[in-house]
Amino acid sequence: MFERFTPGxxxxxxxxxxxxxxxxxxxxxxxxxxxxxxxxxxxASSVLREHGVTQTRIEEEIVRLIGLGAGSPPFGSLDRDALASIGIDLDAVCARIEESFGPEALARAGKTGPRGSRPSRLDPRRGIPPGLLRHWRRRRRARHTLLTATTPASPGLHPATGARTTGHIPFTDRAKETLADAVREAQTRHDPHIGTEHLALGLLATKGGLVPSLLSALDASAPALRAAIVDRYRRAD
Structure with a gap:
């Protein structure tokens, strides 16, 4: 999915x-x-700001509604949904392997050795089914493609106290659904890419979670914002 995302x-x-x-x-x-x-x-971001949905106001409302976290949890934060349906956290398994044997350990183990040679103890056939290894590699490639943003995020107003969470921070189910909605918005409009406008439309379609509460606190109407974004991009075309 992420390979279709624009740099923005x-x-x-x-x-x-x-x-x-x-x-x-x-x-x-x-x-x-x-x-x-x-x-x-x-x-799309300009449209939101023109309607009062600014970074400062959004961040203030987030902190007011849910507060600041305390930093890193005791055992880190890993994506647990890869194989949750069968009780396996693939990312956690891969992270432990790479921690013990170094980066790209699984990739090295997957290489075919000389004929008749003994398989490596890290050979995925001996620990992880080939289908799951391919799944992990696809996720790794997608994450590498995603993590190509070169501009740092705005420093914001409210840094949390304590040690910061390190590594990948998992997306909530609702956030994942919003990203899927962005893909559907692009498909509906027959756009070959997924841009910030599609992300904005996906977020504005969210019925639960904090987004509706944030917009309500800022007296911003999701339907009005949606119409304004669609109009802005229609005029740009």
Whole structure:
């Protein structure tokens, strides 16, 4: 999915994690996506700011509603949904392997040795089914593609106290659904890419979570914002 994201949209997703980390939250939610979105220089972001949805106001409301986190949890924060359906946290397994044997350990183990040679003890066939290894590699490539944003996130107003969460911060189910909604918005409009405008429309379609509460606190109407964003991009075309 992320390979279709424009550089601007990738930046929003990366910065959402940075904002979550800065605020001491152990997850990346729709509120963090919205905070990152309003901080960019994209047309969709400009529309939001013109209607009073600014970074300062959004961050203040996030802190008012849920507060600042305390920093890193005792055992870190890893994406637990890869194989949750069968009770396996693939990212955690891979992280432990790489911690013990170094970066790219699984990739090295997957290489075919000389005929008749003994398989490496890290050979994925001996610990991880080939299908799951391919799944992990696809996730790794997608994450590498995503983490190409070069501009740092805005420093914001409220750094959390304590040690910051390190590594990948998992997206909430609602945030994942919002990213999927962004893809559907692009498909509906027959756009070959997924841009910040699609992320904005996906966020504005969210019915639960903090986004509706944030917009309500700022006296911003989701339907009005949606219409304004669509109109801005229609005129640009």
């Amino acid at each position: 949209a990738r930046t929003v997703v990366v910065h959402a994690q940075e904002h979550a980390r800065r605020l001491g939250h152990h997850y990346t939610g729709c509120e963090h996506l919205l905070l990152a979105l309003v901080s960019t220089d994209q047309p």
